[in-house]
Amino acid sequence: MSRAPRQINSGPKKIFQPGEVILEVRDLTMVFGDRRVLDNIRFQVRAGETFVIMGGSGCGKTTLLRCLIGAQKPTSGSIHLFGEDITRMDPIEMDRIRLRFGMNFQFGALFQSMTVGENIALPLQEHSEVDPSLIEMIVKMKLELVGLTGFETFMPSALSGGMRKRVGLARAMALDPEILFSDEPTSGLDPVMTAVVDQLTLDSTRKIGATAVVVSHDMTSVFRIATRILMIGNGPRQGQVVAEGTPEEIRKNPDPFLQQFVKGEADGPIPLRMAQDDYLKHLLGDG
Amino acid sequence: MEVVEKNEKQVLVLSVKGEIDLHVSPTLRAALQAKARAKTPRLLLNLAEVAYIDSSGLATLIEYYQSARAFQGKFALCSLTLSVRSSIELVRLTEVFSIFPTEAAALQALSAS
Numbered sequence: 102m103s104r105a106p107r108q109i110n111s112g113p114k115k116i117f118q119p120g121e122v123i124l125e126v127r128d129l130t131m132v133f134g135d136r137r138v139l140d141n142i143r144f145q146v147r148a149g150e151t152f153v154i155m156g157g158s159g160c161g162k163t164t165l166l167r168c169l170i171g172a173q174k175p176t177s178g179s180i181h182l183f184g185e186d187i188t189r190m191d192p193i194e195m196d197r198i199r200l201r202f203g204m205n206f207q208f209g210a211l212f213q214s215m216t217v218g219e220n221i222a223l224p225l226q227e228h229s230e231v232d233p234s235l236i237e238m239i240v241k242m243k244l245e246l247v248g249l250t251g252f253e254t255f256m257p258s259a260l261s262g263g264m265r266k267r268v269g270l271a272r273a274m275a276l277d278p279e280i281l282f283s284d285e286p287t288s289g290l291d292p293v294m295t296a297v298v299d300q301l302t303l304d305s306t307r308k309i310g311a312t313a314v315v316v317s318h319d320m321t322s323v324f325r326i327a328t329r330i331l332m333i334g335n336g337p338r339q340g341q342v343v344a345e346g347t348p349e350e351i352r353k354n355p356d357p358f359l360q361q362f363v364k365g366e367a368d369g370p371i372p373l374r375m376a377q378d379d380y381l382k383h384l385l386g387d388g
Numbered sequence: 389m390e391v392v393e394k395n396e397k398q399v400l401v402l403s404v405k406g407e408i409d410l411h412v413s414p415t416l417r418a419a420l421q422a423k424a425r426a427k428t429p430r431l432l433l434n435l436a437e438v439a440y441i442d443s444s445g446l447a448t449l450i451e452y453y454q455s456a457r458a459f460q461g462k463f464a465l466c467s468l469t470l471s472v473r474s475s476i477e478l479v480r481l482t483e484v485f486s487i488f489p490t491e492a493a494a495l496q497a498l499s500a501s
Contacts, residue, residue: 225444229410232417235447242443242479276410277442308474310440 117183119149123280123312124169129178131164131340138164139175140340144331148279151306151313151326156333157362157371161340162316163207165333166284169314170204171195183279200228203273205283210269211257217244217268218253224275243271248297263290270298274305280312281305287322299325320363324348332359336371391419397499399430401491405437408445417448424455429462430498434491436467441475453484462486462501466494 117123124146131139138161146152156162167173169180171187179188187198211220221240225231231239244250247267257265266289273281286302287295299322305311306328317323323330330351334343344351344359351363361369389406400423408416423431433449435441449465456463464486468476476482488494 229444230414231410231444231447232414235413235417235444235451238447238450239443242446245479275443304474304478308471308478310471 117148117279117312119147119310121148122146122181123148123183124152124314125181126165126169127179127181129165129168129175129180131161131168131173132176136339138340139168139333142178142333142340142342144342144345146280146312146314146329148312149306149310150328151302151315153323153327153330154314154316154333155318155323155330155362156343157318157335160333160335162333163284166282166314166316170202170282171198200276201278202280202282203276203278205266205270205273205281205286207284207288208262208265208269211265211272213257215257216253217249217255217257217260220257220268221272221275224272228276239275240271243274244268246274246301247271248294263294266290267294267298270301278311280314283313283315283317285317285319286315287317287319295319295322296325298322302326318362320365324352332362334358389415391416397495399432399495399498400428401432401434401495403434403437407439408441408448410442410444413442413444413448416445417451420448420452421455424452424459424461427459427461428456430501431456431461431463432491432494432498433463433465434467434494435465435469435472436491438472439469441472443479446475446479446481449485450481462498464488464494464498466491 122145126142126144129139129142130137142165154162154165164173168175171190175188179186182198183201185198187195218240221243222236225236225239240253244252247270249264249267257268260268270286287298290298302313302315303326306313315326327348329345329347331345332343334341338358344354344356346354351359358370361371389404389408389412392403394401402419404416406412453463466488467490468487476485488497
């Protein structure tokens with residue numbers, strides 16, 4: 102099926118040199134009802150970094166990622182991507198910015214009615230005038246990167262969860278984005294494929310100069326790829342920045358909340374269960 | 389992107405300047421397709437001043453490589469920047485293209501072939 106390209110002019114654009122601030126989050130707060138999911142988050146990401154956002158389930162890291170890609174407007178605060186405040190952008194302006202980043206969704210988010218090759222080709226067909234014969238080659242190169250050479254004609258339903266994730270990654274990289282956002286890129290992958298995906302992230306940042314923003318709680322992967330880490334808390338520190346630093350700084354940070362998470366210990370300040378009194382009040386309806 | 393053309397030692401040298409991305413790779417493709425139509429016997433692409441090449445640029449190079457192979461033309465790349473070399477290595481194309489560290493080395497190899 103031929104498709105007329107939906108050309109959005111992404112230029113003129115500033116080329117970010119390694120070390121320049123390419124993403125800045127200022128005082129970001131997100132409130133759902135009476136629940137403050139993200140609380141005054143601030144950080145900067147520099148071009149060429151692999152910046153990892155980690156935190157326990159429900160800490161708001163996926164909500165933060167949705168805000169970073171413009172899929173969700175924060176309650177307050179701003180997000181400056183490529184030097185522009187995306188929280189004030191209309192959908193057309195946001196489309197221009199979207200051409201410059203890729204999003205690797207947690208479960209691949211593939212179109213089930215399209216083949217693997219068609220899924221990867223879609224961004225190129227939609228946003229470029231690249232000839233179909235070249236798109237076919239690009240699809241093959243992207244599949245090679247994620248270890249799926251020869252899977253172009255497969256339907257997503259014929260793939261395992263891990264394979265679908267890797268196709269999602271290949272699609273996210275189809276336009277060679279300046280920033281690649283990834284939501285749990287290695288969860289559910291076997292150790293070898295986790296290492297392959299990690300190496301791909303490292304090659305993209307260290308060798309090609311791209312920037313990666315990765316949401317993960319896979320500690321092996323986090324410490325393998327991160328240049329800097331941001332830890333977001335939950336429980337009493339819900340949605341707040343608990344720590345930020347290089348992997349070495351995070352390892353040495355004595356914060357018990359952080360250390361419990363990094364070491365994966367059951368006992369510690371991260372609240373998994375209510376205090377006994379609170380639980381009984383909740384259960385019995387007292388107070 | 390700029391493409392400067394010269395003939396040296398019976399080799400057509402195209403020196404490319406600028407980034408090769410989605411927006412400019414069609415221009416490079418048009419230049420290379422013209423050389424393929426002319427069945428250029430020896431073509432050298434000097435990429436010393438190319439700071440970045442994306443997948444569409446790499447696909448354009450592969451396409452010319454395939455065309456040249458069909459008419460038995462020689463094709464080589466030289467003077468790759470670190471970023472361009474890394475992009476080529478990442479998709480394992482170093483075995484496909486003839487790559488030389490300098491233009492002089494490439495000219496010597498191509499003119500001898």
